[in-house]
Amino acid sequence: MVKLIEIYQKLFNVFGHQNWWPGETPLEIAVGAILTQNTNWSNVEKAIQNLKNKKALSAKALHEMPFKKLANLIKPAGYFNIKTKRLKSFIAFLMNDFHGSMKKMKIYDMYLLREKLLNIHGIGPETADSILLYALEKPIFVVDAYTKRILSRHGILRHDNSYDDFQKLFHSSLKRDLKMFNEYHALFVKVGKTYCKPKEPLCSQCALYEYL
DNA sequence: TGCCAGGCCGGGT
DNA sequence: ACCCGGCATGGC
Numbered sequence: 001m002v003k004l005i006e007i008y009q010k011l012f013n014v015f016g017h018q019n020w021w022p023g024e025t026p027l028e029i030a031v032g033a034i035l036t037q038n039t040n041w042s043n044v045e046k047a048i049q050n051l052k053n054k055k056a057l058s059a060k061a062l063h064e065m066p067f068k069k070l071a072n073l074i075k076p077a078g079y080f081n082i083k084t085k086r087l088k089s090f091i092a093f094l095m096n097d098f099h100g101s102m103k104k105m106k107i108y109d110m111y112l113l114r115e116k117l118l119n120i121h122g123i124g125p126e127t128a129d130s131i132l133l134y135a136l137e138k139p140i141f142v143v144d145a146y147t148k149r150i151l152s153r154h155g156i157l158r159h160d161n162s163y164d165d166f167q168k169l170f171h172s173s174l175k176r177d178l179k180m181f182n183e184y185h186a187l188f189v190k191v192g193k194t195y196c197k198p199k200e201p202l203c204s205q206c207a208l209y210e211y212l
Numbered sequence: 213t214g215c216c217a218g219g220c221c222g223g224g225t
Numbered sequence: 226a227c228c229c230g231g232c233a234t235g236g237c
Contacts, residue, residue, distance in 0.1 A: 033218085040217040043235055078234040082220085124220050144218050189218055198216070 004173050007208060008180065011187040018186035021134035023048070026102035028057055029135035033127050034086050035077040046076035059100030062091045086122030093120050102135060110138035125163045133185070139178040141170040142185040146192025153202055154209075 022041070023029040028048065035044045050073040051057045056065060071084040091100075097116065098104040105113065110132055117128035125143070132138040143166040152159035157166060174180070195206040203209060 036217085037219040038217065039219085039233090040235070043217080043233095046235085076234060078217090079219095079232045080234080082232055086220085122220065126219065130218080142218085146218070185218085192218085 004170060008174075008184050008187070010208070011191060012183060015187055015190055018183060018190055020182055020186040021130075023134075025057075026106070026135040027059060030090065030102065030131045031057065031062075031087065033130040033135070034090060034122070035074060035083055037079070037083070037086075037127060039078050044077050047074040050074065050076070059091055059094050062087060063095055063100070082122070086120075089121045090123065106136045110136070110140060113138070114140070125167075129167075133178075133181055137178055139176040139181055141167055141174075141181050143167050143170075144185070144189065146188045146196065147185070149198070150188060150192055150196050150203065150206070150208060153196065 021029045021032065022045075023032045031051070032044055032048060035047055048057070051062075054061075054073060056062060056070075056073065062070065067084055067088070070087065071080045074080050074083055074087070077083060093116070094100055094102070094105065113136065114128055114132060117123050117131060118125065123131075129140050129142045132140045133142050143163050148157075148159055148161075148166060151157050151166065151169075152161075157169060170181075170184075191203075191206055191208065196203040
């Protein structure tokens with residue numbers, strides 16, 4: 001049985017703090033979480049910068065902005081029609097349930113919030129958990145494509161296991177540590193981008209390799 | 213130039 | 226319960 005805490009410590013020792021999420025406010029983090037679905041972060045940055053330039057990175061502004069105008073601003077992030085709809089859905093939820101305030105949202109229980117987020121059209125488990133962990137500072141582990149790729153290539157879980165299977169592995173074997181969950185997911189992204197490319201069968205250059 | 217990027221949904225089996 | 230196509234831009 002691989003000790004996930006040892007893997008974490010090894011990665012942290014090698015790569016250090018990742019300073020995530022790369023966004024300044026809880027709302028910006030939530031918006032970024034939606035925009036980065038299956039999309040390179042550098043493209044998301046362009047979209048977010050467009051919103052900032054138009055002073056549109058607020059619940060009110062996003063709520064009132066016409067669909068086509070918003071779609072045009074986030075165009076660099078790709079899938080802009082779908083993502084405009086998803087942003088609008090999230091913001092409508094935020095307005096209706098929390099008066100447009102991420103701070104109010106943060107007060108509530110994380111499992112209640114997770115259910116609510118998953119009921120929003122266009123928000124699935126990874127996006128919900130990213131918002132919970134990074135915007136609302138709830139101790140929930142975020143599983144993504146890199147997490148699955150790295151763990152499966154190292155024989156820890158099969159790649160066709162579900163999101164919940166991967167998440168349960170972390171939740172069952174690690175302490176619920178907000179700071180650690182934050183760093184751990186960010187480290188997986190760092191390692192995944194750098195060493196664990198899609199076409200390579202094994203991460204032979206990866207810092208995890210010695211745990212095989 | 214084709215492949216890839218910090219998913220998710222809807223329709224078909 | 227799975228499987229697959231669609232969604233779209235920008236960087237290498």
